[in-house]
Amino acid sequence: MYDMPALEKSHAVRSLGPVSEAAQRRDVSLLVKEMEEAGVRWGVAPVRLPQNGDNGDALALMEEYPDHFIGIPWIDPLNPDAARDEIERLCVRGPCRGVIMEPGLYTTPVKWFVNNPDVFPVYEYCARQGVPVLLSFGGRVADPRYYAPELIYDVAVKFRDLRLVLCHGGWPYVTAICKVAMDCPNVILSPDTWAMDFAPGAADYMVAANYASGSYCFRHFLSGHSAETCGGKLRQAVAARSGRQGHVPERRASVRAGSLNTLPNTFIHKME
Numbered sequence: 001m002y003d004m005p006a007l008e009k010s011h012a013v014r015s016l017g018p019v020s021e022a023a024q025r026r027d028v029s030l031l032v033k034e035m036e037e038a039g040v041r042w043g044v045a046p047v048r049l050p051q052n053g054d055n056g057d058a059l060a061l062m063e064e065y066p067d068h069f070i071g072i073p074w075i076d077p078l079n080p081d082a083a084r085d086e087i088e089r090l091c092v093r094g095p096c097r098g099v100i101m102e103p104g105l106y107t108t109p110v111k112w113f114v115n116n117p118d119v120f121p122v123y124e125y126c127a128r129q130g131v132p133v134l135l136s137f138g139g140r141v142a143d144p145r146y147y148a149p150e151l152i153y154d155v156a157v158k159f160r161d162l163r164l165v166l167c168h169g170g171w172p173y174v175t176a177i178c179k180v181a182m183d184c185p186n187v188i189l190s191p192d193t194w195a196m197d198f199a200p201g202a203a204d205y206m207v208a209a210n211y212a213s214g215s216y217c218f219r220h221f222l223s224g225h226s227a228e229t230c231g232g233k234l235r236q237a238v239a240a241r242s243g244r245q246g247h248v249p250e251r252r253a254s255v256r257a258g259s260l261n262t263l264p265n266t267f268i269h270k271m272e
Helices: 004-014 021-025 028-038 055-064 080-092 117-129 149-158 174-183 202-209 234-245
Strands: 043-046 069-072 099-101 133-136 164-167 187-190 253-256 259-262 267-270
Touching (some): 021 028, 043 055, 055 080, 080 117, 117 149, 149 174, 174 187, 174 202
Parallel strands (some): 043 069, 043 267, 133 164, 164 187
Antiparallel strands (some): 253 259
């Protein structure tokens, strides 16, 4: 996703240290080595249209590096018939374990809100087939109105069997989205970059993740490293997150056919 000038600028502004060698070289085999050294079992690889991604890339990555990556194809929920066909081909009958949608971004002909009824047929199909939906939900790129917590609440309570993973963790509405995750066991937060020290509100994710080990929020919190945006190697990112958040790096993600079944606070490296 990131070119080197953008990465170097980001690291300089945020005092993150050197860019990972794997990112510098754009070398997946080196990334796999860093994952193994860091004790990271799975890399989640969502297809991103702004970077000219193609769903075939996810299949190729999983084929070349089996047992290392979980491919997440992109779909256009505003075209429900085509979306259902793609989900069936890649997830129901294929090796992928979820899909990604990007509300508020120009990856579709028009921007859309997650509680738009036009998207509901795709949610219904994913819920019926047990396919998790990853949403780019948070961050600095889009109008923040697309990331309002009440929008996710609307979807989560209407489709209680649909597992929703919020990439970027609903930032900047951190406290409110943590409340949604506590109320809705089908909402999973993955704040990744926005749980780092430079992000306002990051500490609230840590409070929520460690709050009352039996709470929904604790059991529905993923650590996506966005390691390409962190300094040094992946194992340094894991160590930094472990020390700060009280996570146990030895915990692993288990993957069943059709679903992402994760342990509490599991480390999963999410490729951006």
